[in-house]
Structures are given as structure tokens and as C-alpha cells.
Amino acid sequence: MKLRVITVGFICACGVLFSHAQTPVEITTKDINRAKELVSKMTLDEKLSLISGNDDGMSLRPIKRLGIPALQMHDGPQGIGQGIKGIMFPCGMLTAATWDRSMAKLVGESLATDFKNHNTDVILGPGVNIYRATLCGRNFEYFGEDPFLASETAKQYILGVQSKGVIATIKHFAANNMEWGRMDVNSNVDLRTLNEIYLTTFRKAVKEAKVGAVMDSYNLLYGLHTTESRYLNIDLLRKKWGFQGIVMSDWGAVHSTVATANGGLDLEMPNSDFWKPEKVKEALAKGLISEATINEKVQHILQTMSAFGVLDKDESKKAVPHEMPELKAAALKIAESGITLLKNEDDVLPIAKQKFAVIGPNADKIARGGGSGQVNYYSAVTPWAGIKKAFGKQASFISDSKYKTQLKNAFFTDASMSHPGFKAEYFKNKNLEAEPALTRTEENPSIANDTKMPEGFTNANFSVRWSGVFKAQKDAAINFIITGDDGYRLIIDGKTVCNEWRDQAAKKASYKLNAKAGKTYNVAIEYYQGTGDQKFELDLFEYDLNKLGNILKDFNTAVVMVGYDTDTESEGSDRTFDLPDPQNELICNVASKVKNVIVVANSGGGFNFMPWIYNVKGVIMAWYPGQEGGTALANILKGTVNPSGKLPMSIEKKWEDNPVHDNFFSKNGEKEITYQEGLFYGYRGYDAQGKRPLFPFGFGLSYTTFSYSDIKAQPLGKNRLRVTFKVTNTGKRAGAEVAELYVCPLKSKVVRPVKELKGYEKVYLEKGASKTVTIDLNEDAFSYYDVETEDLVPDNGSFRILVGPSSDDLSLQTDVNF
Known part of the structure; x- marks a missing residue:
């Protein structure tokens, strides 16, 4: 068997050599003068039309009179977003885990190629917020805990993107290191820490990679929304770092007309709200904003469009999106280079010729993080599909249906146990207040974006209470897995056992009920929908561990695929330190029955390994490896690829060990986060405290020494x-x-x-x-x-x-x- 090594300067199928050296795209005097001339010819209405997004929320309006085309944008850092078909590349943490500048550049070049196939001018990426703590739901998009590694990775990513004539957007500026309350939380971080840690990647992106756009974040910094911060947008970006590109808001991050206009923001996205022409004109008339300030914003937008060739693009050119083989090959190479081997006791890997089982919730699905970074991929290889192709009959897939029993039709509307289903009470408010507007029986609690709502209800600002009774037929561990967007809670026999009652993106939570035979349980599930997406799902099941034991008795080796997904690690909410239930239980049970257990985890960062780490032989951090991740994983399990990824963050033994543990959440529900740890987070914090994490920053094993x-x-x-x-x-x-x-x-x-x-x-x-x-x-x-x-x-x-x-x-x- 020939070992395949990923080589520096990967040559893709189209014959392009990717090297470190790259001259950045710069805004020249010619671009500046061209923009000035255009600004001088524009009416005030035309100028105001250009400083906020179009009705589609992903472009700027064209000004056909002057030959200014529309500027088209799309998410995101791992591939084109907004539901458009595209190549799904590995997540940012995997890219950082390659510790390979050529791979970061390859990500950028490949993304830009796919975006250009879609006639897209701007990539809304990379995301570079520092991995301050494990629980941030968006860590998977970023480049790890260290500002040097993150800035080197981001620099090459940006150079790669912009070498193809596509504008990169570095985000989220700045100190946006959690998803909880991100719209209005105030980040308090001392100036030294801010500049040494949290601004380093932005500074290098501007000064060395000449990034074309910067996106201001949702949060406040020092009491001001970042979109209003002259310190960030003018003093640092423009004056100190020499930034000449576009400063745009995150989608919905503008909260004022005058303060943002004078605070250095150039562009309100996704469309005009506070920068509606009539609002800006009123401020102009009162002398609160000058037309010179408006001109400057338009100037920044147009000179950036000029530098990247957007002003000269052929708008008649049709998009030709397709799944280019060379981009699939690039996605595979990146995944192979970043998947990280954390444990290999007794050289259990690579897997030899013995038969082995493949099991777990992530074994036959494409695991990825949630939010705006999701990609509607053309095709993708699941772990099981990759393993099956690489190992053939040597591997056996054990579907969870073989040991997992769904508890359907177990509930009744009341204690009489005569009417199956749940009693559903609908309220025309978010807090279950007053009398329900509608009461009916439903088979199972479920709501989705396409759910036909009851008459008189819209897809916003309502709440539901589902209540039911069930009688346990035997002693059993019953798992309640709930997914909701926005808030929800689970109440059993009057006790709230799961509480996620807050505005949030889709988030999954769980509760295990140790039911006793013959006992009756009263269950209430409460849910509210604010605005935006609506989702509620209940999965109710029990594991039959005796069945699982019988299935595994013929195997000496098992690969257990676990981790997070779009509902458990996502933009819009922070995640749990523990793996989603009942994954730890599954690993422990497999480890009690099989000698050689290899755990493969999909995650955007660390989690709780301690329930099983000393009872398994192998551990692989697969991150979110993109559409070719199943093939990459199989190649590493088989040994045709030697793993070379290393951790871009530290992994603690327990969440309480993390240097940020006491400072991550706000105190007493206040929308205030103080970075009391200062410089001493991640490995810097462990060093200062004299503690050793479970897996240190920069750690990763190989099949050689x-x-x-x-x-x-x-x-x-x-x-x-x-x-x-x-x-x-x-x-x-x-x-x-x-x-x-x-x-x-x-x-x-x-x-x-x-x-x-x-x-x-x-x-x-x-x-x-x-x-x-x-x-x-x-x-x-x-x-x-x-x-x-x-x-x-x-x-x-x-x-x-x-x-x-x-x-x-x-x-x-x-x-x-x-």
C-alpha cells in the first residue's frame, strides 16, 4: 500500500501552482481618481442608493446612467451561501488545523473560483474572531485561539480569494467572541488585550493582505455599537492601518443614522433601514451629517470596485456554476491536511485487515455547523460512504435503528389515556399569556418554516404549549431530544428539566428520563417563536443496550462517529461543553464491549472527552471537513494519508479549567461581558495558572515520528x-x-x-x-x-x-x- 503525502504547493487538476508568495491587490491612485470622478457626477439620490443594500439583501444597486454595475455578495467562509449550489469546503477551524499557509491560500483561491462561477464579486468571509472559549457557537468558522496562527491563516486565505479578483470581507470587527446576546452585548476588554489579541488578525489582513472589505460586528465595544465606533472604523482602520476599502455592517447591525454615518461605516446591510434616503436627507438638512461624509463612503465603495475590476465587469456574462473536479480535489486535500489525530494507543490506527464496525449519529450524515456559513453542496461523501469505498466488506455499518426504539404514539392528551396525542394550546403572544386562541389535539409537537399555521396565526410572535401523559411499560432510559428556534422548555411532573427560553437560532437540547415501569408521567413542552425562522422538533426514543451488545459481540474494533451539527453548534447560540446526549453513553457502552474503539468527532472546538477518553484507543478530531470529508477520513483510517493536522486551540479536561470559565457568561443577566482574563486565555492562561489541558494547543499525532x-x-x-x-x-x-x-x-x-x-x-x-x-x-x-x-x-x-x-x-x- 502506497502512502500518499500531501505536498507543499499543491498542484490542482487545472495545473495551477499554489505558492506562499502573492502580491496583494491594492487600491491605486488610478482607482481613487476614477472613483472621485464618478462621485462628482452622481446626484445625492444616486449616492444614497449606493450606501445600503438592495432589496435582495445581498447586492448593491447599479447606477446604469454612469455605468456602475451591481456589486454582488454572498456568504460565506466555507462556500457560497443563500441556498445556492456550490462546493462546501472544510470549516475555518480545520483550515487553521492544517497549520499550512499553502492550504489556507488554496481555500481562498478555490472559494473565489467557485464564487466567480456564480458571478459573485464579494465573499463574506473569512471570519476571524479569536477562539476565546470553547462554547462559542461560531468557533468552527474561525481560525483558533492564537492571533499569530489566525492572522497567518487569514492572510493567505485573503490573498487567495483576492488573487482571483474577488473581494474578501474580514469579519466580525471586533471582540465578537460569543453568540449569546451578540446583538446587544457590550464587550469590555482592556486596550492592551484588544490590540495584542483580538485586533491582530484584522491588522495583518489590512496591512499585509490588503483585504477589500471589513464587516463590523453586532456587539458593542466600550458601550458603543461597533458600527458607530470611530476608534475602530476611523482611528484604527483608516488612520493607523491605512485601510482604503469598504466598511460594511453585519446584517442588521446598524442602530442609528447619524452616529453610524459619522462613525466610519460605509455601507448598511442588508438594506436601508437607518440609512433610508429620507432619514439621511433629514440629517443632512440639520447639519448632523455632511455631504462630504456621504461622498467619502461612496468613494470607498467605488474605488474598491475599481481595484477588483467590478466596474469593468461584463454584466451580460451568464453565471456558469458547476462542480469543478479541481475544486473537489482541493476540498479533499484541505480536509486530509487538517483532520487531527489526538490519540493512537497501541497503534490502533491505521486500521489493519480486521473487520470493524462503524456506528454513531454522525456516521452516515454530512456534519456541519449551522448559520449563515451553511452550504447547499452539489454532492458530498458521508463518513460511512468514504469508509465503505475504502474498506469494502471489511467495514460494517450499524444503523441506530438496530438498537434505538422510537417512542411513537406513547402520549395521551390526559390522564384518562383515552385520546392519543398531545393537547396543543396556541397563544397569540410569546409568553403563553391569557387564554389560548386555539386548542386542538396534535400527534406530535412539530413546527417548521413551511408549517401551515392555524387560522389567525402568522409565523411570528406566538407560543404553544403541548401537554401529554404517558405510562412507562418498563424500566427504561427515555431520551427527549428537542430542537427549537426560538425558545423552549421541557416540564415533567411540574419540574422544568430543560430550559432554553430565549431568542436564538435553532438549538438542540436533551434530557434523559429514567422511567419506572407502571409510573405515569405528565409532560409539558412550551415553545415560542419570535421572528425569522421557526422550528420545533421532538425526538423521543430509548436505547436497547442489550441489542447493541449482541450486535457488537463479533467485532474487535469499532469506529464511533459522534459530534455536533447544525442544531447543536451554530451561529446565533452558544453550545454545550458536553457532547449532545446520549453520545457519551453510546461511546461508553461501545467501549465496554469492544476492545479497540476509535472515536471520530465532528466539532468546531473542544468538548468533554473525560467520560470515555481513557477507555478508547483512538481519537480523531474531524472538525467539519466539508463535502469530501468522508473520503479524507477514510484515507486517514486506512493509512493512505498520514494525518498531519494540529490543534489550533487548547482542549480542557473540564469546562471549569478553562481560563475564561468565570468570565464567559454575563453576570446577573446583564448584557455586559468583561474579559477579566486579559491576555491569559487559551494556552497563555494555562501557562499562567500552571495547569495542563487535556490536549495542548498545537498538538497532533502522526503515523510516523x-x-x-x-x-x-x-x-x-x-x-x-x-x-x-x-x-x-x-x-x-x-x-x-x-x-x-x-x-x-x-x-x-x-x-x-x-x-x-x-x-x-x-x-x-x-x-x-x-x-x-x-x-x-x-x-x-x-x-x-x-x-x-x-x-x-x-x-x-x-x-x-x-x-x-x-x-x-x-x-x-x-x-x-x-
């Missing part, structure tokens, strides 16, 4: 350094190693983290081969943000350079002085 030696440090001038060292493949297979370099200040003017990532390189080596790696460090690698000068300043003194395979394994060291 590597050694490090011969570190040298050569000064290159003031506060600049060249570090060289040797990496050797000491194992029996070709493979790739990510060499990580951290800088440790031995003496500092200010309190600093113990160490910080400042360089990395992915090295591809045949067995027995060695390579000398060179990493150059500039002044930023030794600097901190000085709140007095409001800038990064070098911290002259002594530093220790640390090199190794993860943040917790840095055996190569050398000291330098500046």
Missing part, C-alpha cells in the same frame, strides 16, 4: 532574528510535521504571557529524511502593546526561543538578548 536538533539564532539587525533548526523523520512512513516556535520573555517591562507563538512551518519529509527549517522573526515577535503610546513597542531584553511539536513540548531552546 520526528526529532528536532541543531537550533541556532542569528541576529539580523535591530530586534530581528533568524532561527534555524533541523527536523528529522525518525519513523517508518513519510509524513508532515508542524514545527512551532514560541518566544518567551525572560525579563520584561510589563507582565507578559510565559510564551507566545511567533513562527511555524509545516515540513514534509520522507522516512529518514531531514530538513533545516528557517524562521525569521521581526520586531513584532518581541513587542507588546503600550497603552501610553498606543502602539506595539519592542521589549528590549532577554528572550528564550522555544521550538517543538506543540505548545507543551518544546525541547529545543536558545536564549537571545536585544
Whole structure:
């Protein structure tokens, strides 16, 4: 069997070589002058028509009189959105887990190619908010916990996108690190932490990648909506970083007319609300906004359109979307490079010739995160489909229908047990207030966007109470799995056992009832719909573990596919630390019956491994690997691809260990989040506390082994350094190693983290081969943000350079002085 190694500078089927070096697209004097000339010819109404989105919510209006075409946008970071057919690439966390600049660039180039096939000018991505804590429901879109890794990944992604003439949009600016209350929560983060951690990726995207657009976030920062923040949008973006592109709002993030107009925002999306022409004209007439300010916004939009060729595009050209083989190949390569091996006890992987079972809720579905980043893919390979193709009859799929019993028709409307179903009471308000407007019997609680609502009800601002009675026929663990958008709660015998009563995107929650034979249970399920999508589902079932044991008795090895999905990890809500129920129970039961258990998890970050981590032999973090993820996973399980992904974040043993645990949620229900941990989150926090996480930042295993030696440090001038060292493949297979370099200040003017990532390189080596790696460090690698000068300043003194395979394994060291 030939081992396939993912090589640097991947050559796709169309013969294009993807390399690190890339000249960014810049807005030139010619573009600026062209835009100025157009602005001078525009009427006020034409100008105002251009600074807010069109009726479709995804474009800017054309001005045909002046030959200005529409500017077409689409989500999102992993593929084209809005339900359009496209290629679904791996999520942002997997891209970061490649620790490979060429792969990040390949993502950008491939996305842009697909977007251009759809005649789209702007990608609403990448999302680069820092992985501050595990529970953020949108972490999967981002690039991890470290600002250096995130900024290098984002830079290459953006260069890749914009090399194809498509405008990238970096988002969400700034300090948007949770989904709970994101529309109106106020983020309080000290200036040093803000600039050293949370703004780093935006700064590099603007200054080095020349990103074409920046999207302001929903949240407030220092008491102001970011769309109104002169500090962010003018002082930093325009004056300090030299940004010349478009500053747009997130969809619905504008809350004022005058403050946003004067706060540096150029574009209100998805359409005009606060920037309706009549509102802006009224402010102009009162002298609250100047026409020069409006001109400047239009100027920014038009000069960006000019630089990227949008002003000259052929609008008669028809979109030709199709599933390009080279883009499928790119999606596969990226997935193979980022899937991360976390445990391989007794070399259980790659799987040899023994028969094995494939089981679990994510085994035969395409797992992905929820929200605006979802992609309507042309085709996709599930894990089971990939495994079946790679292993043939060696693998057996065990459907959950073989050991899971759905409890249908178990409920009755009242204690008489004479009328099957649920009593459904509908209220014309969100709080179940007053008398119900409608009462009827329903077979099962269920509401969807296409549900025909009762007469007199719309798809907004209503609530429902479903109530029913059931009698347990035997002792059984009954699982209630509830999915709702917006709020819901489960009440059993008068006790609220599940409470998600809040505005939110679709979110799944669970409760396990240990029912006793002969006992009657009164169940009430309450749900409200605010606005937007409506969804409610109830899945009621029990596992028959005796059946499962009988099925597994003939297997010595099992692959258990678990994790999250669109309803459990999504934009609009934060997720649980525990895997969705009853997945931990399933893993533990399989591990009690099968000797070699390999857990494969789909997730946008860490979760609770502790119920089973010491009882399984193998663990693979598959992230959300995109449409070709099933093939990529199968290739890694079989050993035709050697895993080389590494964690872009730390994974804690328990949520309470996380340095942000005490600061993630607001106190007393206030819409206020204070980043009290400051710089000391993620591995920086674990170092400061002297704690070891379960899996450290930068960790990932391979089917081969590597050694490090011969570190040298050569000064290159003031506060600049060249570090060289040797990496050797000491194992029996070709493979790739990510060499990580951290800088440790031995003496500092200010309190600093113990160490910080400042360089990395992915090295591809045949067995027995060695390579000398060179990493150059500039002044930023030794600097901190000085709140007095409001800038990064070098911290002259002594530093220790640390090199190794993860943040917790840095055996190569050398000291330098500046």
C-alpha cells in the first residue's frame, strides 16, 4: 500500500501552482481618481442608493446612467451561501488545523473560483474572531485561539480569494467572541488585550493582505455599537492601518443614522433601514451629517470596485456554476491536511485487515455547523460512504435503528389515556399569556418554516404549549431530544428539566428520563417563536443496550462517529461543553464491549472527552471537513494519508479549567461581558495558572515520528532574528510535521504571557529524511502593546526561543538578548 503525502504547493487538476508568495491587490491612485470622478457626477439620490443594500439583501444597486454595475455578495467562509449550489469546503477551524499557509491560500483561491462561477464579486468571509472559549457557537468558522496562527491563516486565505479578483470581507470587527446576546452585548476588554489579541488578525489582513472589505460586528465595544465606533472604523482602520476599502455592517447591525454615518461605516446591510434616503436627507438638512461624509463612503465603495475590476465587469456574462473536479480535489486535500489525530494507543490506527464496525449519529450524515456559513453542496461523501469505498466488506455499518426504539404514539392528551396525542394550546403572544386562541389535539409537537399555521396565526410572535401523559411499560432510559428556534422548555411532573427560553437560532437540547415501569408521567413542552425562522422538533426514543451488545459481540474494533451539527453548534447560540446526549453513553457502552474503539468527532472546538477518553484507543478530531470529508477520513483510517493536522486551540479536561470559565457568561443577566482574563486565555492562561489541558494547543499525532536538533539564532539587525533548526523523520512512513516556535520573555517591562507563538512551518519529509527549517522573526515577535503610546513597542531584553511539536513540548531552546 502506497502512502500518499500531501505536498507543499499543491498542484490542482487545472495545473495551477499554489505558492506562499502573492502580491496583494491594492487600491491605486488610478482607482481613487476614477472613483472621485464618478462621485462628482452622481446626484445625492444616486449616492444614497449606493450606501445600503438592495432589496435582495445581498447586492448593491447599479447606477446604469454612469455605468456602475451591481456589486454582488454572498456568504460565506466555507462556500457560497443563500441556498445556492456550490462546493462546501472544510470549516475555518480545520483550515487553521492544517497549520499550512499553502492550504489556507488554496481555500481562498478555490472559494473565489467557485464564487466567480456564480458571478459573485464579494465573499463574506473569512471570519476571524479569536477562539476565546470553547462554547462559542461560531468557533468552527474561525481560525483558533492564537492571533499569530489566525492572522497567518487569514492572510493567505485573503490573498487567495483576492488573487482571483474577488473581494474578501474580514469579519466580525471586533471582540465578537460569543453568540449569546451578540446583538446587544457590550464587550469590555482592556486596550492592551484588544490590540495584542483580538485586533491582530484584522491588522495583518489590512496591512499585509490588503483585504477589500471589513464587516463590523453586532456587539458593542466600550458601550458603543461597533458600527458607530470611530476608534475602530476611523482611528484604527483608516488612520493607523491605512485601510482604503469598504466598511460594511453585519446584517442588521446598524442602530442609528447619524452616529453610524459619522462613525466610519460605509455601507448598511442588508438594506436601508437607518440609512433610508429620507432619514439621511433629514440629517443632512440639520447639519448632523455632511455631504462630504456621504461622498467619502461612496468613494470607498467605488474605488474598491475599481481595484477588483467590478466596474469593468461584463454584466451580460451568464453565471456558469458547476462542480469543478479541481475544486473537489482541493476540498479533499484541505480536509486530509487538517483532520487531527489526538490519540493512537497501541497503534490502533491505521486500521489493519480486521473487520470493524462503524456506528454513531454522525456516521452516515454530512456534519456541519449551522448559520449563515451553511452550504447547499452539489454532492458530498458521508463518513460511512468514504469508509465503505475504502474498506469494502471489511467495514460494517450499524444503523441506530438496530438498537434505538422510537417512542411513537406513547402520549395521551390526559390522564384518562383515552385520546392519543398531545393537547396543543396556541397563544397569540410569546409568553403563553391569557387564554389560548386555539386548542386542538396534535400527534406530535412539530413546527417548521413551511408549517401551515392555524387560522389567525402568522409565523411570528406566538407560543404553544403541548401537554401529554404517558405510562412507562418498563424500566427504561427515555431520551427527549428537542430542537427549537426560538425558545423552549421541557416540564415533567411540574419540574422544568430543560430550559432554553430565549431568542436564538435553532438549538438542540436533551434530557434523559429514567422511567419506572407502571409510573405515569405528565409532560409539558412550551415553545415560542419570535421572528425569522421557526422550528420545533421532538425526538423521543430509548436505547436497547442489550441489542447493541449482541450486535457488537463479533467485532474487535469499532469506529464511533459522534459530534455536533447544525442544531447543536451554530451561529446565533452558544453550545454545550458536553457532547449532545446520549453520545457519551453510546461511546461508553461501545467501549465496554469492544476492545479497540476509535472515536471520530465532528466539532468546531473542544468538548468533554473525560467520560470515555481513557477507555478508547483512538481519537480523531474531524472538525467539519466539508463535502469530501468522508473520503479524507477514510484515507486517514486506512493509512493512505498520514494525518498531519494540529490543534489550533487548547482542549480542557473540564469546562471549569478553562481560563475564561468565570468570565464567559454575563453576570446577573446583564448584557455586559468583561474579559477579566486579559491576555491569559487559551494556552497563555494555562501557562499562567500552571495547569495542563487535556490536549495542548498545537498538538497532533502522526503515523510516523520526528526529532528536532541543531537550533541556532542569528541576529539580523535591530530586534530581528533568524532561527534555524533541523527536523528529522525518525519513523517508518513519510509524513508532515508542524514545527512551532514560541518566544518567551525572560525579563520584561510589563507582565507578559510565559510564551507566545511567533513562527511555524509545516515540513514534509520522507522516512529518514531531514530538513533545516528557517524562521525569521521581526520586531513584532518581541513587542507588546503600550497603552501610553498606543502602539506595539519592542521589549528590549532577554528572550528564550522555544521550538517543538506543540505548545507543551518544546525541547529545543536558545536564549537571545536585544
